[in-house]
Amino acid sequence: KLVIFLENLVTVASILIILTISMERFWAVYYPLRTYSQESKSKAMISMAAVWFAAGVTTSPLLLMAYTDQQFHSVDNAIVDVCITPVIHTWHKAYIIGRFVFVFAIPMFLLAILYSLIIIKVRKETMECKQMTETAKSQSQQNRKQIVAMLIGIIVLFFVCLLPFRILALLETFSRPGSVILIGPERYLNMMYFCRLLIYVNSAGNAIIYNIVSTKFRRAFHIVLRYYCxxxxxxxxxxxxxxxxxxxxxxxxxxxxxxxxxxxxxxxxxxxxxxx
Missing domain, CATH: 1.20.5 (Single alpha-helices involved in coiled-coils or other helix-helix interfaces)
Known part of the structure; x- marks a missing residue:
């Protein structure tokens, strides 16, 4: 139970943190004169605490759904203890659908809207700067391309990495009993492990994209790394x-x-x- 809870807790928290950071970027682009004082730092700490609290509340029903059962191993037919989360009751299905809507569909829609508005704003500000020199214009265009590439990469990574697991969860919820036997236990487990692996790829991929595209992120990362070293x-x-x-x-x-x-x-x- 604890493994399932912690795994889903980290996944939901990662999605909410990405959404919170995206909203913060939106405010920074459209309202650049806002000051970042000690009060804003305290607000950031409160936001992170609220994110983890919301993730814990969202994931807590899994503690009621999951239980340990003895099953036969697919290879050597040995009896092993397996922690499963079967969808039996009506509220189980409602919870799976609600997680798909509120943890994937709505965040995906909001990320697409926010980053589209940010891209439009950045392109517009670059085109309106007519008093720039040629060197400044080329540098501004290069920075704009980096920002656009980073934002598009984050959206695509979010969609590609999280969609397969959500689809698999919906298929498990509404499929007929015995569908796993038709697919084959080994093939089913490979699909499930691959979809779960993509979730961690999404969390790690954001840092990789930031490090490749953003010079400020690389500089800040080097400062933190040098400090700890x-x-x-x-x-x-x-x-x-x-x-x-x-x-x-x-x-x-x-x-x-x-x-x-x-x-x-x-x-x-x-x-x-x-x-x-």
Whole structure:
């Protein structure tokens, strides 16, 4: 249950985060004079908390649907424990349809609208800048092409990676009993694992697209990476210095103790000689 819940939680949260960032970009393009103060940072934190809360509420019904059952393995017919989420009751079907509408269809529609408006705004601002030099115009056109390519890539990746899993979920919901047997258990599992893999490709692909197209993202990524690398190196140096200091202190203490013992032995010998 926990694996299914966490997997779907991350998926829904990723979709909502992409939608939230897209809305933020829309406001930044159409209202560029808005200031980014400490208040806006707190709003961003509140937005992320709201996203994860909404994702948790949206995914929580899976905890009621999923249960563990003993089934025969498709290869060696061994009895294994399998966690399944069967669609039995009416509210199960309503939940699957609702997730398709509110977690895929509506976000896909909003992303297409927002990015279309952003592309129109960017193209319009570039064409209205008549006082630019030829170098500035070419640089502006190059930046515009990068932005357009990035936005189109995000929409296409979102659609291609998430649509197969949603279609598979709908087919499982409304298909006749025994359809999996007709397809074949191995082929069905391969389809399901491939569709689930595409969900993770979508989450990882956004960062790859940003890194390829956006120079600001690459610069910020390098800054963050350099910061953590420096912190890691500093911690290693501090740990090494602490170990060296402890070793040196222990060596000094051992040397001083050895010197004290030798001095005490010499003093005893001297006292014995004086007594003789």
């Amino acid at each position: 420096c912190c890691w190196k500093k911690s290693r140096l501090l740990n090494r210095g602490t170990m060296n200091g402890t070793y040196s202190h222990g060596t000094r203490m051992t040397t001083m103790s050895h010197y004290s013992v030798v001095k005490q032995d010499n003093q005893d010998i001297s006292d014995t000689g004086d007594a003789v």
